[in-house]
Amino acid sequence: MEIIELHSVNECLEELSDLLIKVVGDGASIGFLPPLEKEEARAYWQSCVNPEILFWIAKVEGQIAGTIQLHLCTKPNGVHRAEVAKLMTHPSFRQRGIARQLMKQAEQRAIHEGRSLLVLDTREGDPSNFLYQSIGYKEAGRIPHFAQNAEGGIDTTVLYYKMI
Secondary structure: OEEEEEOOOHHHHHHHHHHHHHHHHOOOOOOOOOOOOHHHHHHHHHHOOOOOEEEEEEEEOOEEEEEEEEEEOOOHHHOOEEEEEEEEEOHHHOOOOHHHHHHHHHHHHHHHOOOOEEEEEEEOOOOHHHHHHHOOOEEEEEEEEEEEOOOOOEEEEEEEEEEO
């Protein structure tokens, strides 16, 4: 596995869009609902090219197997923190430690950027909760009725933090 920081999405826009469509279609709660259209996926990735967003892909056998983002807070009272966002692993590459390695990469870069607090949220009951807890994230609370799901229901989100 190779982890690569991206500064542009141009070279891999189609593959990133396909990944997003696949994980959303597979039930991931990452801000979108299925069916996700290709144009919406492309527009999303293009919006990620931003100085406050650090972005990595994991490649396995030449394919994008996962992604992660680190959103640096730029508010004067928040330059010590960042948000971990859009951690996703292609369903064909799950259970290989890719998400764990992407998290490690984001945490190391956060330290390099002078950040001491990381925050994130995930849907209650998703397997990602076990990952975050296993690498030292602490639950800060839950927000009921936070995000709509594909079936029309509304799910709770769990907020996590980690001091690094």
